[in-house]
Amino acid sequence: MPCILAENLVKTYRRSQRQPGVWGALRGLVHRQHQVLRALDHISFRIEPGELVGYIGPNGAGKSTTVKLLSGILVPDSGRCEVLGRVPWQDRIAHVARIGVVFGQRTQLWWDLPVIESFDLLRDIYKVPGPDYARRRDELVGVLELEPLLDVPVRQLSLGQRMRCDLAAALVHGPDLLFLDEPTIGLDALSKLAVRDFVRRLNQERGATVILTTHDMDDIEALCTRVLLIDGGRILLDDTVEGLRRQVSPERRLVLDLVEEEGDFGDPQVRLLRREGRRVELAFDPNQVPAPALISRLTARCAVRDLFVENPPIEETIAQLYRKNQG
Amino acid sequence: MKAYAAILSAQFRTLLQYRGAALAGLFTQVFFGLVIVMVYEGFYRSTTTTPPLSLAQVVTYTWLGQAMLGLIPWNVDPEIRNLIRSGGVAYELLRPLDLYRLWFTRCLARRSAPTLLRALPMLALAYAFLGMQLPPSWTCLLLWLAANMGALFLSAAFTALLSTSLLWTISGEGINYLVICMIILGSGLQIPLPFYPDWLLPVLNLLPFRGLFDVPSRLYLGHIPPSQALPVLAHQFLWTLALIGFGRWVLARGLRRLEVQGG
Numbered sequence: 301m302p303c304i305l306a307e308n309l310v311k312t313y314r315r316s317q318r319q320p321g322v323w324g325a326l327r328g329l330v331h332r333q334h335q336v337l338r339a340l341d342h343i344s345f346r347i348e349p350g351e352l353v354g355y356i357g358p359n360g361a362g363k364s365t366t367v368k369l370l371s372g373i374l375v376p377d378s379g380r381c382e383v384l385g386r387v388p389w390q391d392r393i394a395h396v397a398r399i400g401v402v403f404g405q406r407t408q409l410w411w412d413l414p415v416i417e418s419f420d421l422l423r424d425i426y427k428v429p430g431p432d433y434a435r436r437r438d439e440l441v442g443v444l445e446l447e448p449l450l451d452v453p454v455r456q457l458s459l460g461q462r463m464r465c466d467l468a469a470a471l472v473h474g475p476d477l478l479f480l481d482e483p484t485i486g487l488d489a490l491s492k493l494a495v496r497d498f499v500r501r502l503n504q505e506r507g508a509t510v511i512l513t514t515h516d517m518d519d520i521e522a523l524c525t526r527v528l529l530i531d532g533g534r535i536l537l538d539d540t541v542e543g544l545r546r547q548v549s550p551e552r553r554l555v556l557d558l559v560e561e562e563g564d565f566g567d568p569q570v571r572l573l574r575r576e577g578r579r580v581e582l583a584f585d586p587n588q589v590p591a592p593a594l595i596s597r598l599t600a601r602c603a604v605r606d607l608f609v610e611n612p613p614i615e616e617t618i619a620q621l622y623r624k625n626q627g
Numbered sequence: 628m629k630a631y632a633a634i635l636s637a638q639f640r641t642l643l644q645y646r647g648a649a650l651a652g653l654f655t656q657v658f659f660g661l662v663i664v665m666v667y668e669g670f671y672r673s674t675t676t677t678p679p680l681s682l683a684q685v686v687t688y689t690w691l692g693q694a695m696l697g698l699i700p701w702n703v704d705p706e707i708r709n710l711i712r713s714g715g716v717a718y719e720l721l722r723p724l725d726l727y728r729l730w731f732t733r734c735l736a737r738r739s740a741p742t743l744l745r746a747l748p749m750l751a752l753a754y755a756f757l758g759m760q761l762p763p764s765w766t767c768l769l770l771w772l773a774a775n776m777g778a779l780f781l782s783a784a785f786t787a788l789l790s791t792s793l794l795w796t797i798s799g800e801g802i803n804y805l806v807i808c809m810i811i812l813g814s815g816l817q818i819p820l821p822f823y824p825d826w827l828l829p830v831l832n833l834l835p836f837r838g839l840f841d842v843p844s845r846l847y848l849g850h851i852p853p854s855q856a857l858p859v860l861a862h863q864f865l866w867t868l869a870l871i872g873f874g875r876w877v878l879a880r881g882l883r884r885l886e887v888q889g890g
């Protein structure tokens with residue numbers, strides 16, 4: 301049984317439009333014009349237990365709407381959906397007891413209370429049996445290094461500290477499925493690494509199914525096996541991270557550090573991207589010329605101190621896909 | 628039930644932190660109470676008819692009003708308002724809880740904690756220095772306490788209903804203004820209900836607002852004798868049930884058209 305099954309989900313919003321100027325505002329009092337926005341336009345996908353899926357797309361693409369549908373907060377206009385064998389919005393209370401959600405931009409902790417009291421409250425809310433709660437709490441406190449934070453009121457935590465506490469809060473009841481909506485937004489490098497490391501372990505060691513929405517492509521590269529790319533309410537791509545790259549451009553980068561500043565790279569099968577002093581960046585298509593052949597050809601021609609081959613940054617890949625879709 | 632009790636206790640403790648606000652409120656209430664008492668004294672000195680309450684009763688009624696001000700549902704719950712404006716309502720819906728009960732619990736804390744914080748010093752001050760009288764009997768005192776419990780639930784039901792309307796209006800200002808006037812007049816907070824003209828009284832007695840303040844206060848004074856307590860308490864109770872039922876219905880409709888704000 302798939303963990304999540306979505307078929308042809310459609311969700312539209314009605315937005316009343318304001319006409320400009322005083323006259324427009326007055327007319328708006330009597331006669332409102334509405335614009336219908338299609339946030340989700342026949343979305344279908346399935347996710348198996350234990351997958352760690354990246355759900356990406358530009359702002360306003362429909363990511364959050366999907367997460368809200370799957371977690372039972374919103375009701376779609378049409379389409380079929382089953383999460384953990386349940387229709388989320390039909391039996392919201394039973395459904396949400398089995399899932400955990402973190403919205404990176406908000407906190408689910410009680411602002412004025414010490415962190416530990418928020419955890420205790422969640423225990424009561426989710427009816428977690430005492431021993432289970434103690435075990436899970438201690439484990440989360442250990443892994444996320446929360447010990448020194450437990451007695452601090454939430455409003456006094458830094459963003460990175462708060463996010464670690466929020467992750468723990470989403471897991472106090474041991475959910476089978478975790479939605480992370482931009483969990484690394486605004487975090488410093490160290491906190492980002494801590495969050496990523498935790499999510500990876502959760503997925504690998506516990507087999508938790510995780511849906512991760514993010515704008516941070518490093519999150520995707522570090523964590524996800526599979527990527528769903530959404531824009532304008534449609535799924536543009538459902539593939540592995542490798543597949544995502546191949547989809548747009550198979551190009552790789554070759555970076556060379558030369559011994560001398562001079563040197564000619566007029567090779568028909570490479571494109572010169574940048575040249576700064578002794579460093580040269582080239583782009584090539586591995587389908588046309590295999591990397592070893594290209595390297596031996598170039599190193600035969602001039603003295604090279606160091607070299608490495610890399611993939612183009614995934615941001616560029618994604619940006620190309622967005623542009624392709626809008627164009 | 629344990630979940631709601633835990634939330635109630637957490638909210639209650641949070642709200643008890645605002646001691647500064649309570650102290651400031653105390654000064655304001657003493658000031659306004661004194662003004663109102665002076666107005667009544669002038670009125671009683673010049674009147675030619677017999678007022679429905681004695682001057683001493685009116686003075687006590689006034690101080691009760693200043694003490695129990697926090698119990699009056701004169702606005703939406705600011706926390707629910709913030710949740711709806713910011714989209715934090717998403718987290719509320721992610722709890723395996725009944726949303727109406729959760730909000731009712733919030734409102735219960737919102738109305739009880741500040742009242743407790745303000746009422747005790749205000750009552751003590753009024754007894755000691757401001758001419759407030761003790762209830763005529765223990766029965767009256769007990770009935771007053773019982774009616775205040777009823778008023779708390781009635782007030783929470785009102786607050787929950789007002790707060791639910793935010794699902795449509797977002798801001799809540801309009802609702803606040805609309806309701807303030809009705810509640811202040813109808814609850815007796817402005818003028819004790821027996822002072823209203825005879826033709827208006829049946830209407831005021833039918834409406835739910837008197838259960839918020841007038842009923843408990845007149846039970847305290849013995850102006851509603853203990854023998855007649857049952858019908859007025861029943862009136863309060865039935866209105867609470869009705870408002871809870873209506874609030875649930877409104878919330879269910881609101882959730883069907885819910886759009887959670889923000890990404």
